[in-house]
Amino acid sequence: MNIHEYQAKELLKNYGIPVPNGRVIYDAKEAEKTSWTISTDVAVVKAQIHAGGRGKAGGVKIAKSIDEVKNYSKELLGKKLVTHQTGKKGKEVKAVLIEEGCNIDKEYYLGFVLDRDTSSITLIASEEGGTEIEEVALRNPDRIYKEKIDCLTGLTEFQARRICFDINLPIEIINEAVRLMMNLYRIFVEKDCVLVEINPLVLTEEKKLIALDAKMNFDENGLFRNEDILSYRDLSEEDEKEVEASKHGLSYISLDGNIGCVVNGAGLAMATMDLIKLHGGEPANFLDVGGGASEENVTNAFKILLLDDKVKGIFVNIFGGIMKCDVIAKGIVNAAKELKLNIPLVIRLEGTNADLGMEIIKNSNLNIFAVENMGEGAKKILELI
Ligand code: ADP
Ligand code: MG
Numbered sequence: 001m002n003i004h005e006y007q008a009k010e011l012l013k014n015y016g017i018p019v020p021n022g023r024v025i026y027d028a029k030e031a032e033k034t035s036w037t038i039s040t041d042v043a044v045v046k047a048q049i050h051a052g053g054r055g056k057a058g059g060v061k062i063a064k065s066i067d068e069v070k071n072y073s074k075e076l077l078g079k080k081l082v083t084h085q086t087g088k089k090g091k092e093v094k095a096v097l098i099e100e101g102c103n104i105d106k107e108y109y110l111g112f113v114l115d116r117d118t119s120s121i122t123l124i125a126s127e128e129g130g131t132e133i134e135e136v137a138l139r140n141p142d143r144i145y146k147e148k149i150d151c152l153t154g155l156t157e158f159q160a161r162r163i164c165f166d167i168n169l170p171i172e173i174i175n176e177a178v179r180l181m182m183n184l185y186r187i188f189v190e191k192d193c194v195l196v197e198i199n200p201l202v203l204t205e206e207k208k209l210i211a212l213d214a215k216m217n218f219d220e221n222g223l224f225r226n227e228d229i230l231s232y233r234d235l236s237e238e239d240e241k242e243v244e245a246s247k248h249g250l251s252y253i254s255l256d257g258n259i260g261c262v263v264n265g266a267g268l269a270m271a272t273m274d275l276i277k278l279h280g281g282e283p284a285n286f287l288d289v290g291g292g293a294s295e296e297n298v299t300n301a302f303k304i305l306l307l308d309d310k311v312k313g314i315f316v317n318i319f320g321g322i323m324k325c326d327v328i329a330k331g332i333v334n335a336a337k338e339l340k341l342n343i344p345l346v347i348r349l350e351g352t353n354a355d356l357g358m359e360i361i362k363n364s365n366l367n368i369f370a371v372e373n374m375g376e377g378a379k380k381i382l383e384l385i
Contacts (some may be wrong), residue, residue, distance in 0.1 A: 001218045002050045003232040007099045008214035011191070012198075015183045018210045024048065024101025031098065032066060042101035045072040049091040050237040053083035055131045059093070062101060069098055094236065101369060102210055107200030108167055109133050109179070110186045114195070114219075115148070121188060123147040123155060123181065127167040129200040148339030155185040169203070169355075178210055191229055192222025241307050243286075248300040250289055257282025259381055260305035260314040262298065264289050264323055272317045275378040278353040286312045292322050298331030302339055313344040313385040317374050318351075325349040331362040344384035345369065348377040 009019040021038070025031060059081045061072040082090035109129030115122040126144045128136045136143050144159050145166040147159040160181040164174045181200075182296050188196050195217040201364050202212050223230045235243050245252030258373065259281050263269040263382050274285045279295035285305065289297050305311050330351065336345065346369045348359040361370050370382070371377040 001220050001223065001227070001229075001233060002237065003216055003218070004048045004095070004234065005046065005049065005127055005214055005231045006048055006095070008012060008196075008216045009097075009211065011186075011187060011216070012211050012254040015187050017180055017183050017198075018208065019214070020044075020099040020102055020210060020212065020310060022093050024097050026077070026095050028070060028077055031070040031073040038069075038098065038100050040100040040102070044099050044101045045069055045070050045076065046097045046099065047076045047081050047093040047250075048081075048095040049081055049083075049086070050098055050234070051081075051083050051085040051091055052079070053085045053131070055080065056314065057081055057083040059083065059345070070341065072096075073098070076214075091237070102202065102212065103205040104200075104202045104212075104281060105205045105207075106203045107212075108203070109144075109197075109199045110184070110201045111195065111197035111199070111216075112149075112185060112193070115192075115195075118148055120151060121149045121155075121185075123149060123159065123185070125163045125167050125168075133199055143381060149185070154189070157182070165180075170207070173183065173203065173207065173209060180209060183322055187216075191226055192219045193217065194219050204287065217369055219221050233318075241304050244307065245287070248297065250287060250301055250304065252288075252304060253286040253300075255285050256310075257281055257284045258310050258312040258385065260284045260308070260311040261287055262301050262305065262314065262318075263287060264318050264328075265291060265321075268317060268319055272315065272374060272378070275374055276315070276382070278380050279378045281382045282377070284308055292332075293328065295327055295331035298328055299335040299338065302332075302335035302341070306339055306341075310345065313346070313381045315377055315381040316343075316345070316347040316349075317377060318349050320349065320351030320353060323351075324353045325351060326353045326360060328362035329357035332368070333360060333366060336364075336366050336368065341366075344381060346371060346377050346381040348372070350373050352356050 006024040010247050011045050014020050043063045045061040063069040076093050076096050079093050080090035107130035109126040111124045124146050128143050160178040164177050169177050197215040200210040200212050202210050239254045241254050261272050261283050263272050269288045276283050289301050350372050
């Protein structure tokens, strides 16, 4: 789960990491009231969306007067901001953060990530932070330093100090930087993060370290024990179909293709997607209706698939173990009727009560293609679309 920059900064502040004074607003009318809290000559007006790359896309504005703060807030609020991380559709800006501008001497990158290759939390830092960090990672990967953290000892001060030397932090700032890294690591562990990133971490002309941007991603499996983090959730930033699916207890992940898949069991869902790709198609989603899906589950699954106008055909691949194929078949027939399905539907039913299920499908007089095995099913749906 992602959160907004202003929320991440609130967390940083709670853990003693310096951030600029600022306030979030949802209506440009609030801009004037907020501006008095700004004690610097310039204020920065920042679009709050769950995506980075805002600076380059015009989502971060430097304002030199209250009028400019108002105008930039008006300009950004309601706008669809397109950055290299949002996709072509962009994301609507519903809030802006107005904060104190700071005199930047140098921008660093600092982050912790759960590295699945080494199965450990890794500290990542660079002295070439800022909006070009992706370029640096691509062209000069040797300018990016890493420390693999042992899960038993946690981040040690000597590792944090080594990183400070790697990225050439001025010597007089190192103790402060080490403290900052230890605190950031504490957030990562205590709040079940997958990623925390400060980019840029700046050294100001006054020789202070300040987090100017913050990005955090949390492990959803840990949210039950982090209610404060859960309260930061902004469902309007998440995929509408994924949110709807989670309400019905369905594991659904939206993808880019055009073949909707309804499958029971994660392994079978993966195999189904593989087969579709093997025959030259692209799945529109991963969807696991669960091992003991009910008629209602199946209807909901269809509804969610049909929210996606990219879906041009549906392939249902069910292996009835605990689940009975006749129950699933009833669900499919009901869903097809209720939703007036007008795209091709291919079904493979195998396992408990498969023959009963097939009979229900045949007697429904709906335009549904039943196949004997999953390979045939993948081919058939491609042929039909
Ligand atoms: P993004 O990463 O989405 O582009 P950032 O918050 O990192 O957005 O802002 C982009 C750039 O804008 C930063 O690298 C920094 O140079 C500048 N910037 C952001 N916030 C401030 C601020 N409070 N004061 C001065 N400059 C800022
Ligand atoms: Mg940034």
